[in-house]
Amino acid sequence: MLIFAALAQEQPNGRTRQQRDAGSRGMDTGLDEYLIVRTGQGDRAAFERLYEETSNAVYAYALSLLLNRENAEDVMQETFLKIRAAAHLYKPQGKPMAWILTITRNLCMMRFRQEKRQTELLPEHMEEECGLSDIKESEDRLVLETALRILSQEELRIIVLHAVSGMKHREISEVMNLPLSTVLSRYQRGLGKLRKKLEERNT
Amino acid sequence: MSRRTSGDQKIESIEPYLKNAVVQTRKSKGTVVEAQNLWNRPVERAAGDERYLEGTSSYTGKRGTTGRVQRFMRSEIWRFAVTAAAALLVIAGLSYYQLLVRVDTTVYLDVNPSFTMSLNRLDRVVGTESDNEDAEAVLAQTDLEGKTVDEAMESLLEAMSGQGYFSGEDSTVLLSVECASTARRAQMSEGLSEEIEGYLEKKTTTGGAIFCQTVQIDEETRAFAKSHSISSGKAALVLKLAKEHPEQDKEQMASYTMDELVTHLHDQNIDLRDSLDYRGEDLDQRWKREEERKEMGEQSFDSETDRQAGQGADQGAEQQAGQGAEQQAGQSAEQQAGQGTRQEGGQDGQQAGQGNNPQLDRNGDKPADTVEQNDTQTPEDSEANSGADVQSSEKTAPDDRESTGPELSQDVPSLKEDLKEAGESAQKEDASAKTTEETREPLTPGQEMPSGQ
Numbered sequence: 242m243l244i245f246a247a248l249a250q251e252q253p254n255g256r257t258r259q260q261r262d263a264g265s266r267g268m269d270t271g272l273d274e275y276l277i278v279r280t281g282q283g284d285r286a287a288f289e290r291l292y293e294e295t296s297n298a299v300y301a302y303a304l305s306l307l308l309n310r311e312n313a314e315d316v317m318q319e320t321f322l323k324i325r326a327a328a329h330l331y332k333p334q335g336k337p338m339a340w341i342l343t344i345t346r347n348l349c350m351m352r353f354r355q356e357k358r359q360t361e362l363l364p365e366h367m368e369e370e371c372g373l374s375d376i377k378e379s380e381d382r383l384v385l386e387t388a389l390r391i392l393s394q395e396e397l398r399i400i401v402l403h404a405v406s407g408m409k410h411r412e413i414s415e416v417m418n419l420p421l422s423t424v425l426s427r428y429q430r431g432l433g434k435l436r437k438k439l440e441e442r443n444t
Numbered sequence: 445m446s447r448r449t450s451g452d453q454k455i456e457s458i459e460p461y462l463k464n465a466v467v468q469t470r471k472s473k474g475t476v477v478e479a480q481n482l483w484n485r486p487v488e489r490a491a492g493d494e495r496y497l498e499g500t501s502s503y504t505g506k507r508g509t510t511g512r513v514q515r516f517m518r519s520e521i522w523r524f525a526v527t528a529a530a531a532l533l534v535i536a537g538l539s540y541y542q543l544l545v546r547v548d549t550t551v552y553l554d555v556n557p558s559f560t561m562s563l564n565r566l567d568r569v570v571g572t573e574s575d576n577e578d579a580e581a582v583l584a585q586t587d588l589e590g591k592t593v594d595e596a597m598e599s600l601l602e603a604m605s606g607q608g609y610f611s612g613e614d615s616t617v618l619l620s621v622e623c624a625s626t627a628r629r630a631q632m633s634e635g636l637s638e639e640i641e642g643y644l645e646k647k648t649t650t651g652g653a654i655f656c657q658t659v660q661i662d663e664e665t666r667a668f669a670k671s672h673s674i675s676s677g678k679a680a681l682v683l684k685l686a687k688e689h690p691e692q693d694k695e696q697m698a699s700y701t702m703d704e705l706v707t708h709l710h711d712q713n714i715d716l717r718d719s720l721d722y723r724g725e726d727l728d729q730r731w732k733r734e735e736e737r738k739e740m741g742e743q744s745f746d747s748e749t750d751r752q753a754g755q756g757a758d759q760g761a762e763q764q765a766g767q768g769a770e771q772q773a774g775q776s777a778e779q780q781a782g783q784g785t786r787q788e789g790g791q792d793g794q795q796a797g798q799g800n801n802p803q804l805d806r807n808g809d810k811p812a813d814t815v816e817q818n819d820t821q822t823p824e825d826s827e828a829n830s831g832a833d834v835q836s837s838e839k840t841a842p843d844d845r846e847s848t849g850p851e852l853s854q855d856v857p858s859l860k861e862d863l864k865e866a867g868e869s870a871q872k873e874d875a876s877a878k879t880t881e882e883t884r885e886p887l888t889p890g891q892e893m894p895s896g897q
Contacts, residue, residue, distance in 0.1 A: 343500045381461050
């Protein structure tokens, strides 16, 4: 089975070696969008690799939207199920992460509609809701906790997406349906606030 | 946490901490096993119109607000297009205002009526004002707004002409142009004064006089214009003249029509052509005509006075003589020939003697047959008469004579001698009447006879 998996990975799928090596990488994240194409063709190994490379970004984005790690996990898993269901419809355009995270956003919105509310994270619930206690490094925890406290929801989402998924600002603007200038300004502002707050805490 | 000097490096240094923190909150670990579990779960193959695909390139359903349309609406291209459209709209609005609405040039026209016309950059009329009542009456006949300045000027001149201005000689117009641009001011001035000159040449016998000036109207001038019911252009001229010639009364000058003002200034040895641009008739000829008129007016006044005085004396004498003779003729006829027709003839004679006598010929001589009418008068009476009495009873006497002659001669033999004597005296009177007629001035056709003749 491993051999088959390995062989499956080596299937050319009608592309030249050059295309395989270089042409299908997502322009900004480095993700090979043909993993999605092959998933749609029934390639399990492609799906698994896709999951390994993108599940953190999907989870982080879901967490920034839902502010609850349980819900974020659910949405993350549901996202990959939908990827499996719709991968055959994916058209390679060089933006695989945008395609995936748009599905994640839609699933979060559908959850909001079902629950008829948007999540508000109260400070006293932050630890439990977001699982801060599971963060081992104190500096890491401090940064996330501070970000959750002082950043607006949009600033948080933009910074988390940029930090975790490695997406460029232009792709983030498409995923979030925001103008590029807005994404840039809020990113800078959010990081500035975060840095300032962290420096105050350090002193 | 590392601190770097570069802002970008500082920013980058926070993100790894954030990424680590987020990943550590995750219960699942992103392993292959997890992927395999997901792979093994049954899924429904997507058709493309599912809600979770909205906003992706795979979505084939109806576009929602979170779809491609919204992304486009928020995209840079859209924002640029909206900004550009807004800018174009503002520019278009400003251009519209600058070209079509804002007053660029003001034209003031003074004859006796005083007008103000406001023009936009395209030389179209955007507003008109009548500065006095005469102008109000003229403007009521016209609709100038929206017309080009040439068309409007022509309409205005026609309307004034229709109300009796510009008839005959001596039409004077003051044209004043106010505009920020020197070039446009000069161009407007030249064009309009030429148009007015052309019009006056057609309408008047002498061609008219057109004075032209460019002005900058201040509040003082505007106030003076309003208080004197003249245009600001004329007000500017009057104030300027008052400044240059302090002896001149500006109130008086403001009250004159342009004709009167030009004449008044000429009488004061001030030539308006020295102050303003001028085109039109030769004003020196106008002054000549004015003087000739004055002279003729004096002469004709004198001769008329003399003539009337002479005519009055003649008329008085003739009137009295005519009335006396007629009365006597009437009475004699009654006495000698009985009442009835003679009385009637006498009465008719009296009436005819007192009124105009249409049966006189052009020389004022009585018709020949009227001589016989006087046969009824006594000699004494006829001597007192001058020419007028012979005309009395003309209408009825011949008939009366004819009807009564044979009867008289038959019925009253003693009357024959009397009649014969009366005829001789009548001949004498006829001769004297002719003499009187000759000394009197001949009547011209249509001239009425003085009453009583």
